[in-house]
Amino acid sequence: MSNTKPIWKKVLYERQPYPDNYTDKKIFLRDLRKNINVRELTFTEAVLGSLLILQEFCNIVTFVSIYFYLLYEWIEPVVLLTCMSVVTTIAFIYYILVFSKNVIHKLGNDLRTIITFIVVGRLFSPVLHTLTDTVSTDTIYTTTFLMMAIHMIFFDYGVGAAIVSNSVSLSTAIFASICLASRLSTAFNAFILMTAAIEMFVLFPILCTALKNPLYFVWILLIIDIYLLVYLSNLALILYMSTVVLISIVCPFLFVYLQKYKETIYGPWDEAVVNDVDSIINNFQIL
Known part of the structure; x- marks a missing residue:
C-alpha cells in the first residue's frame, strides 16, 4: 500500500490528509494575482464624478452668501423670501408631477409639512435669534466652518461607503444654520435663513438625487x-x-x-469564497 499523499487541492469541505491551514509552497506565489477587476477611469469620468462634491460645496457657499447679505442688509428679506418660495414651488411642482406616483396623497402630506414648518418656524425664530447671544462671533464662525466641513464629509454622494451618514450630514448643516441665524438682526431674518437652510440642505438634495445629473445644477450654482x-x-x-x-x-x-501606482494583491492568504453552494452541500451530505 502506497504512503504517498494525494496532491493538495484548494477546495472546501473535502477530506484531505493535510492541516486546515496548509498551503502548498510550490503554488503559493503561483496563485498571486494583482489588480483583479480594476477599471481605470478617464479624466472626463473623474471630472464628472467630482461634480457631486462641487455641487454640495457650491450649495454651502450660496447659503453662507445669503447669510452675509442678510447680515449686512444688502437685500430685502421679503424679496429674498419671495424668490426662494417661487423657485421652491416650481421645483416642487415639477418633482410631484414627474417623480411621484400618487400625486394627491403626496401633495397632501407635503402641504401639511410646509404649514407645520411655517407655523413652528415663526414661533421659534425669536428663540433661535437669541440662542447664542453669550457666544462670540468668532466662535460661531469657527463652529459653522467645522460643521459644514463635517456635513460635506458625511454627505451622500451616491457611493456606498461606511462613512456616509445622512443623519449626521443633515444635523451638522442645520446646527451650522442655527449658529448663523443667531447673528442676524431680527427674528424674521433668522426665520428666512432657516427656511433657506431647509430648502438647500433638505429639499435640494432630494431633487438632485431624482434628476441624477449634477452638471446643470453646478453651472447654476x-x-x-x-x-x-x-x-x-x-x-x-x-x-x-x-x-x-x-x-x-x-x-x-x-x-x-x-491610478497606475495602485496595486491590490490577491492570493492563497485571502479568505475562501464559496461560489457553488449546491455542490458544497451535496459533498457535505455525502461525507
Whole structure:
C-alpha cells in the first residue's frame, strides 16, 4: 500500500490528509494575482464624478452668501423670501408631477409639512435669534466652518461607503444654520435663513438625487455664487474659484495620474469564497 499523499487541492469541505491551514509552497506565489477587476477611469469620468462634491460645496457657499447679505442688509428679506418660495414651488411642482406616483396623497402630506414648518418656524425664530447671544462671533464662525466641513464629509454622494451618514450630514448643516441665524438682526431674518437652510440642505438634495445629473445644477450654482461673491469680497471670490479648480480639475487629474501606482494583491492568504453552494452541500451530505 502506497504512503504517498494525494496532491493538495484548494477546495472546501473535502477530506484531505493535510492541516486546515496548509498551503502548498510550490503554488503559493503561483496563485498571486494583482489588480483583479480594476477599471481605470478617464479624466472626463473623474471630472464628472467630482461634480457631486462641487455641487454640495457650491450649495454651502450660496447659503453662507445669503447669510452675509442678510447680515449686512444688502437685500430685502421679503424679496429674498419671495424668490426662494417661487423657485421652491416650481421645483416642487415639477418633482410631484414627474417623480411621484400618487400625486394627491403626496401633495397632501407635503402641504401639511410646509404649514407645520411655517407655523413652528415663526414661533421659534425669536428663540433661535437669541440662542447664542453669550457666544462670540468668532466662535460661531469657527463652529459653522467645522460643521459644514463635517456635513460635506458625511454627505451622500451616491457611493456606498461606511462613512456616509445622512443623519449626521443633515444635523451638522442645520446646527451650522442655527449658529448663523443667531447673528442676524431680527427674528424674521433668522426665520428666512432657516427656511433657506431647509430648502438647500433638505429639499435640494432630494431633487438632485431624482434628476441624477449634477452638471446643470453646478453651472447654476456657480453663476449664482460668482454673482454674490463679486459684491461680497474679492478675496472670498478668489478662494472660491481656487477651490472650484482644485475640486473639479486638480483632484481628478491627480486621481487619474496616480491610478497606475495602485496595486491590490490577491492570493492563497485571502479568505475562501464559496461560489457553488449546491455542490458544497451535496459533498457535505455525502461525507
